[in-house]
Amino acid sequence: MTGTILSSATHRRTATAVVLTAALTGVLAGCGAPSTTTSAASAPAAKTAGASPATATGSSLHMITNQGHRLAFHVTAGHLPAIVLDAGGGLDSSYWKNIVPALAKKTGSEIITYDRAGMGASEAVPGPWKVQNAVSDLRAGLTALGATHDVVLVSHSEAGEIATYLTREHPGQVAGAVLVDASLPEFATDAEIARVAAATQARVDALKGHATTKADRQLLAVAANFVPDQRAYHKIAWPAAVPAILIESAQTPFPTSATDARAWRDAQAEFAHAAPNRQLVVAANSSHDIPLDRPDIVEAQIEAMVKTVR
Template identity: 75%
Template sequence: MTAKTLRSTKVRRTAIAVGVAAALTGVLAGCGHSGAPTAAHPAASTPAKAVTGAASTLHMITNQGHRLAFQVTPGHQPAIVLDAGGGLDSSYWKDIVPVLAKNTGSEIITYDREGMGASDAVPGPWKVQNAVSDLEAGLTALGATHHVILVAHSEAGEIATYLTRQHPGQFAGAVLVDATLPQFSTDTEIARVAAAGQAQVDAVKGHPATKADRQLLAVAADYVADQRAYHRIAWPASVPATVIVSEETPFPTSPSDAEAWRTAQGEFAEAAPNRRLVTAAHSSHDIPVDRPDIVEAQIEAMVNTAG
């Protein structure tokens, strides 16, 4: 299998998972998160240079009975939190973290969502409210409770939307990198994405050998209901956001879906005066890999705006 084929496979998987996780938290976004975190605390910290390429520290934080791996590169406020897309872990940001650390001097936090990287797997369908609880617990344990810059790629846009709705005062701004946004999850697009992904889901069911495959199945379990709920919520008006949309979108072989994706990104950006839209030319859905310069520049601009 060639490198191009491998990347195409990853993009297709992300495209399916991109919308799925986004919906469930929408139900709970206006009324707080589903249950308080249990025993959230950092365990003994150990150096973890492999993930960031810089002097970082691993914190294993327990929430609702499972452990989550958070990587912290020390620095000043505002803290920058990087959340990767579906089927990806903290290593996705390994080339960007050292650049941000050098250029901003900010504390940088990355983490592995449940079932990915060094974090424990949780059985059953993927629930966005649980993912929100996990990130909320980690940031609380690490003291990143105000003036945070949140960076969300792909599926992580759903988590970011629900988390900022619950705690708008915690975030000074966000950079949404080809992120799942509520505007995309119309009935038409939900049906199209679900239908397009069914063959892949059926194929994976027989042998969910990888962490990404297991997450795909977990996300697909409640996809339609989740996305319908997500479509009904909105990003908090008080939190500034920069939206970076890829040239190819997650749907490079489907012009109609790609146009719907671009339209949703534009509608989101136009919905409030403290938002802006940036197009990443010559980029697939994996903008942090294809055009890290754009991602880094927009994060640094948000940090400067936040002061």
């Protein structure tokens, strides 16, 4: 199924973030696993007393602590199943600001967005980026907010890696997913890992000791263990029992590299064909920023998944 034409969104990310998403996004991940112990390595999440007043979009801010750092979660009230929106690398919850009110109106569902560690209003975590930490952060926040089962997870770009690990490690929490030009294990072949690492090495070297933006710092954190992390990611698979809708951009994250773009499309197709409960949708006239270019398609597929899992 192919989307219809819509004008491109006017907002675009900074040049640094473009580098992050265009060259790394398909393969990189974020930061955390929910903890139930109080060891130094893994402290339980704690929800702060009360939430901030509702914002102009009708959402409330909840600062949740996990493993010693605070994370910002934004909740728009509604019924279950909860819809959780997870932005790509170098981005925060504001990426979804136009989609949230539209989804709330169309579905009536509770909608949760959040800032990964080091992004938006969430505190940074020093050291290399680890997907296990990112999973822990998301899991901790959802647990504190009561979204412990039948979640509809919407993951853009880098967040696809977090979604894959979360769904595998916590069966039952995710009822279905919409993967928006998402990083998939199928893409992380040795050839693509090497190509992406080589393509970004100059940028990484230039940033060392000079990273000024949050996106710069995340790029360095992800690049630190990129090769072994991606090799590990390639060995796992999305749980067959969890339905998924894939939305693939027309341009892919690699609009200037035919080789990488083809590998990206092949990975999306391989994932989609691996189980009967998966669907592949191509968003016509879209860059990698499908939520900005084609929010109509993203909203429609989320609505479809919500109906499927209810």
